Amino acid sequence: MTRQNSMANKMTRCLEAAAIIPVAIIATLLISAALTLSAGSVSAQVRQREPNSEYAARRARLRAQVDAPVVLFGYTGRENAADAYVFNQENNFFYLTGDNEEGPALLLVPDSAAAKGWTGPSETLYLHSRNLGLERWNGPRMGPDDPGIREKTGFDGAKSDVRPFDKLAADLAALAKNFPTLYTILAPAGAAGYPHFQNWQAWLAKTVPDVKLVQVSEKIGAMRQIKSAGELDMLTHAIDASVDAQLAAFKMMRPGLYEYQVAARMQEIHYAAGCEMEAYAPIVGAGFNSTVLHYDKIGARIENGDIVVMDAGGQFSGYTADITRTVPANGRFTARQREIYDVVYGAQQAALDALKPGMRLTGTGPDSLAQIARNYMKAHGKGPHGESLDQFFIHGLGHHIGLDVHDAGDPGRVLEPGMVVTIEPGIYIPEEKLGVRIEDDVLITATGYKLLTERLPRSADEIEKAMAGSHSASAAAPAFQERAQDCEGSVCVLETIGYDPAAITEEIGEEVLHQVL
Numbered sequence: 091m092t093r094q095n096s097m098a099n100k101m102t103r104c105l106e107a108a109a110i111i112p113v114a115i116i117a118t119l120l121i122s123a124a125l126t127l128s129a130g131s132v133s134a135q136v137r138q139r140e141p142n143s144e145y146a147a148r149r150a151r152l153r154a155q156v157d158a159p160v161v162l163f164g165y166t167g168r169e170n171a172a173d174a175y176v177f178n179q180e181n182n183f184f185y186l187t188g189d190n191e192e193g194p195a196l197l198l199v200p201d202s203a204a205a206k207g208w209t210g211p212s213e214t215l216y217l218h219s220r221n222l223g224l225e226r227w228n229g230p231r232m233g234p235d236d237p238g239i240r241e242k243t244g245f246d247g248a249k250s251d252v253r254p255f256d257k258l259a260a261d262l263a264a265l266a267k268n269f270p271t272l273y274t275i276l277a278p279a280g281a282a283g284y285p286h287f288q289n290w291q292a293w294l295a296k297t298v299p300d301v302k303l304v305q306v307s308e309k310i311g312a313m314r315q316i317k318s319a320g321e322l323d324m325l326t327h328a329i330d331a332s333v334d335a336q337l338a339a340f341k342m343m344r345p346g347l348y349e350y351q352v353a354a355r356m357q358e359i360h361y362a363a364g365c366e367m368e369a370y371a372p373i374v375g376a377g378f379n380s381t382v383l384h385y386d387k388i389g390a391r392i393e394n395g396d397i398v399v400m401d402a403g404g405q406f407s408g409y410t411a412d413i414t415r416t417v418p419a420n421g422r423f424t425a426r427q428r429e430i431y432d433v434v435y436g437a438q439q440a441a442l443d444a445l446k447p448g449m450r451l452t453g454t455g456p457d458s459l460a461q462i463a464r465n466y467m468k469a470h471g472k473g474p475h476g477e478s479l480d481q482f483f484i485h486g487l488g489h490h491i492g493l494d495v496h497d498a499g500d501p502g503r504v505l506e507p508g509m510v511v512t513i514e515p516g517i518y519i520p521e522e523k524l525g526v527r528i529e530d531d532v533l534i535t536a537t538g539y540k541l542l543t544e545r546l547p548r549s550a551d552e553i554e555k556a557m558a559g560s561h562s563a564s565a566a567a568p569a570f571q572e573r574a575q576d577c578e579g580s581v582c583v584l585e586t587i588g589y590d591p592a593a594i595t596e597e598i599g600e601e602v603l604h605q606v607l
Contacts, residue, residue: 136366138407139188140320142244148186148313149213153198155309159265160198160273161258161294162306167192169284176367180286181493182275182310184408189243191231193218195258199265206268212249216258259297266298273306311498315490316508321409322533325492325510326542328406329531331363332413333546335402340547340556345394345419349374352400353388360404369410369495373401376419380525381518383485392419397427399525403495410495412512413543414529421557423550427524430517431550433471433479434526437463437515438548441487445532445539451488451511452502460487463515474521482519488512491531509534510542 139145152160164183169175179190187196195216199208220233232239234254240246253261262272274294277287294303317325335356342355353372360368375385376396385399392398396419403411416431418424423431441459454461467480488511490497505511514529530543547556 137190138324140318142188142246144318144320145186145188146213146244146247146250149196149198151313152186152306152309153200153212156198156200156273156306157202158200158269158271158273158304159203159262160196160306161262162186162196162275163286163290164189164194164196165192165286169286178367179408181408182307182314182498185310185314185493187215187243189215189232190408191217193255195255197258197261203265203268208265208268210261210264211251213245213247214250214261215243215245215252216255217252218255262294262298266301269301271302271304272298273304275307275310276303276305307498308500312500312503314492314497315499315503316506317492317510317533321492322510324407324409325411325531327363328365328369328404328409328411329413329542330545331360331365331404331406332369332402332411333543334363335359335404336400336413336415336546337556339400340415340417340553343392343398343417343419343421343557345392345396347392349376349379349388349390349392349398352392352398353402356400356402360402363404363406365404365406367405369403369405369412373399373414375399375525378520378523380416381520381523382525383516383518394420395424397423397524397526399527401527401529408493410491410493411531412489412491412495412514412529413531413546414514414516414527415546415553416526416528417553417557422554426522427526428550429471430479430519430524431526431528433467434515434517434528435549436470437466437483438513438528438530440466441513441515442532442539442541445505445513445534446537447504447506447534449505450502451505452486457504459513463487467515467517474519479517482517483515484518485514485516488514488529505534507534507536 162183163180164187165177165180167177177190177192183194183196184190187194197214197216199210199212201212203212217232217234217239219235220231225231232242234252236242239252240250243252244250245252266272272294274290275287276291277285281287291303294301338359339352339356343352353374356372356374357368371386372388373385374388375382376390376392376398379385379387379390380397380399397416398419399414399416401412401414403413405411416434418427441463444459444462449457449459451459464480464483467483468478471479473479473482486501489501490499490509490511492498492510510531510533512529513532514527516525516527518525518527528548530541530546530548533540533542547553
């Protein structure tokens with residue numbers, strides 16, 4: 091391929107995106123990309139917090155469950171070296187403190203420590219001293235000596251304190267004289283990625299070498315499975331934004347688009363609604379790609395007759411939505427597509443009809459929602475060679491959501507009021523290039539459940555109705571493609587999408603503009 095043809099091809103894709111994404115968004119993306127190229131500092135998410143009393147109550151509940159001190163460490167900001175990295179606090183730490191800044195630590199001491207001579211506080215937040223030079227790049231951070239810091243963080247009780255981070259080692263050494271064990275989060279076996287937990291385990295082993303470290307993550311995970319009213323508010327915000335994104339994708343869907351254009355539109359809706367980031371990498375898979383569970387290439391052209399799986403969710407103030415819909419590219423399911431879709435829909439409805447406290451997401455017994463869904467698939471429809479359709483259901487029925495999209499805690503735990511879970515049966519037949527997944531977010535109530543995604547069409551008829559009329563829309567993308575063939579530089583691209591090349595070049599510089607486009 092010649093350089094000129096390569097550039098024309100790249101610009102064609104940029105211009106196809108411009109047919110979907112407003113010009114202002116394109117300009118914003120260009121400027122944002124330029125800023126990430128020009129600075130290596132770490133940004134932090136802006137998050138809403140629950141009242142300090144909620145975090146304090148969680149810490150009190152955890153202290154009541156342990157017979158030894160608990161020490162936890164927040165992320166440091168060094169977990170990712172990418173220029174685009176935005177700091178996102180370690181979720182267990184955030185759950186107990188509401189702190190979303192780099193490098194803190196938390197020490198919780200059981201009440202029994204007083205009988206062993208401990209005269210210090212029951213809970214302490216350790217913060218690093220402020221670096222005013224660094225704050226000119228990254229913005230203000232909290233420090234242990236800030237006026238009103240105890241009130242601001244919620245560590246203002248009679249047995250609470252905020253201290254400099256360099257006091258932590260001495261406090262742990264003092265506790266180690268009377269406590270042979272220490273609770274912390276231990277790295278799971280085979281943990282991948284940045285070794286945050288391993289690093290702090292090594293630090294603790296060096297700081298208090300005679301103390302045995304005990305896993306505390308299961309206790310925190312069990313607490314996290316029951317959502318507070320504030321958590322439900324933030325989850326609902328993320329879910330509502332994600333429902334809106336799915337509805338926008340319904341309306342724009344047509345043959346000739348690329349998968350990434352649909353993903354871009356959904357992400358735009360998430361951000362416009364206040365989400366700070368995606369809950370996970372969006373999945374938009376057409377045709378054969380609909381059968382790949384965690385398909386992440388999102389680069390294929392959507393063809394007439396394709397079925398398209400769209401699995402995307404926004405994250406709001408740390409809390410994540412997880413929603414999937416499967417739609418026909420041209421607005422109408424084929425007979426076979428509808429047959430498989432109706433089986434998945436029926437399996438989901440069978441699970442929802444049985445959903446109530448006392449049931450489980452996992453297992454094979456009479457209380458297993460997964461088994462109910464699988465039994466429905468066994469009784470309805472056949473695979474390409476007469477097989478039972480349940481063998482094409484190759485993942486779990488659902489999972490908890492919250493601060494993690496696959497949230498902490500035992501996934502097989504009996505369901506209780508206040509839990510929020512997904513119900514997401516799917517059938518994937520690669521031989522037929524046919525994958526269907528329907529995923530909804532559900533709150534467990536005292537008597538049953540509340541469908542938090544109820545605004546989003548679920549049945550095949552509802553989806554076709556929602557998509558009706560959208561497929562004769564905009565012929566702008568082909569027109570852009572024709573004009574792109576004559577483009578030989580970024581100036582042409584900007585003019586084609588209606589933006590002033592001189593203004594954007596002055597804002598971000600010609601070299602950066604070339605890198606972006």
